[in-house]
Amino acid sequence: MLQELDLEAALEGKSKCWNAAISEAFHYMKLIEAWGTGLGRIRNSCREYGLKEPVIDEFGDG
Secondary structure, three states: OOOOOOHHHHHOOOOOOOOHHHHHHHHHOOOOOOOOOHHHHHHHHHHHOOOOOOOOOOOOOO
């Protein structure tokens, strides 16, 4: 059974892997750096460029 992931946990860098094979392939091809870094990097980039904080909605378990 997959553990649910809420918005607060995701914003803290926690993540949930939905497809291990695809995740490993993307990591091998250097298309992703690490699990759970995307939301933080998006928020930091917005601050860096003087953009509004993105609205991130939580629905269901995604």
